[in-house]
Amino acid sequence: MHGLITAAFGRHYEVLTAHGSLTGYPRGKKSVFACGDEVDVTPHGDGQGAIERLHPRRNLLWRSDAFREKLIAANLSQVVIVVATEPTFSDLLVSRCLCAAESQQLKTLIVLNKADLTERLPAAREALTLFAALGYRVVELSALHGADALHAYLRGERSILVGQSGMGKSSLTNALIPAANAATREISTALDTGKHTTTFARLYPLPEDGWLIDSPGLQAFGLAHLEEDRLADCFVEFRPYLGQCRFRDCRHDAEPDCALQAARSAGRIDPRRFEHYRAIRAEIAEARRLNPRR
Numbered sequence: 001m002h003g004l005i006t007a008a009f010g011r012h013y014e015v016l017t018a019h020g021s022l023t024g025y026p027r028g029k030k031s032v033f034a035c036g037d038e039v040d041v042t043p044h045g046d047g048q049g050a051i052e053r054l055h056p057r058r059n060l061l062w063r064s065d066a067f068r069e070k071l072i073a074a075n076l077s078q079v080v081i082v083v084a085t086e087p088t089f090s091d092l093l094v095s096r097c098l099c100a101a102e103s104q105q106l107k108t109l110i111v112l113n114k115a116d117l118t119e120r121l122p123a124a125r126e127a128l129t130l131f132a133a134l135g136y137r138v139v140e141l142s143a144l145h146g147a148d149a150l151h152a153y154l155r156g157e158r159s160i161l162v163g164q165s166g167m168g169k170s171s172l173t174n175a176l177i178p179a180a181n182a183a184t185r186e187i188s189t190a191l192d193t194g195k196h197t198t199t200f201a202r203l204y205p206l207p208e209d210g211w212l213i214d215s216p217g218l219q220a221f222g223l224a225h226l227e228e229d230r231l232a233d234c235f236v237e238f239r240p241y242l243g244q245c246r247f248r249d250c251r252h253d254a255e256p257d258c259a260l261q262a263a264r265s266a267g268r269i270d271p272r273r274f275e276h277y278r279a280i281r282a283e284i285a286e287a288r289r290l291n292p293r294r
Helices: 091-103 121-132 148-154 169-176 228-233 236-241 259-265 271-290
Strands: 002-009 012-017 020-026 038-045 048-054 060-064 069-074 078-084 107-113 138-140 158-162 202-205 211-214
Touching: 002 020, 012 038, 012 048, 020 038, 060 091, 069 158, 078 091, 078 121, 078 148, 091 107, 091 121, 091 228, 091 271, 107 121, 107 169, 121 138, 138 148, 148 169, 158 169, 169 211, 228 236, 228 271, 236 259, 259 271
Parallel strands: 020 048, 078 107, 078 158, 107 138, 158 211
Antiparallel strands: 002 012, 002 038, 002 202, 012 020, 038 048, 060 069, 202 211
8 A cells, every 4th residue: 555654763664655654664674764755564463564665756855974864755736945043053054954945946044043042143144144045935933932934834734844953843833733743852051952752753743734854963964975066056055156167077166267267256146055065065075085986
């Protein structure tokens, strides 16, 4: 029967079918499924079944380094990047998440949570001007005081919440879907970091149609699976200048007549975003060096 994977726990999965949920196991040694995947499953009784076939994916969100890949979610329409006034968030990680979404042609939304913490709100807003200036949507709210502002953005969408630990993704999930009862924890104020609460991705149907995935907190989001040329295209502000460099294989470093460097010098590309691009590109190159078969 047809099923939708609503949670992934290593080598076994929660699969929602027309007859209810069951625990699905893949045939063979490989486990290649992600939350949001559509599959065919054969029930075996006792609430278990074998996953027989993966339906073609519309898209796949995943992260990778030189040697490992981690599937995050499939068949999405939107990536919701959650940041907060505290703990401090990484703008580089936001750029990584945006690149991952752009590479799969997914819509994006940045949510600034804990906006009720007014002392830190100006600094958080300032950090996000980098992305708002590029046209990325930014919504401010406080999950503890309700997430009504988000409902209009989620209606009819297949969304995932991604972000660092401690940003309030599970609190947002609970505010949007009270029956979810997702676990939450306090942040470490001494270290200005979040603590992992969600340990696996879980999909929740939305009352307004569509669904929402709450995912574990990210401390890293490797993009080693992206080709270097593809990476540049994932920076939306680079697109008008790609293909205009003097050299076809321009690395956008110190080459003469580099269109990206010229745009940066003219103030049309933010220097901080250019730093993000170079950091991610160097990481991809290092992954290729360590694992040429990637």
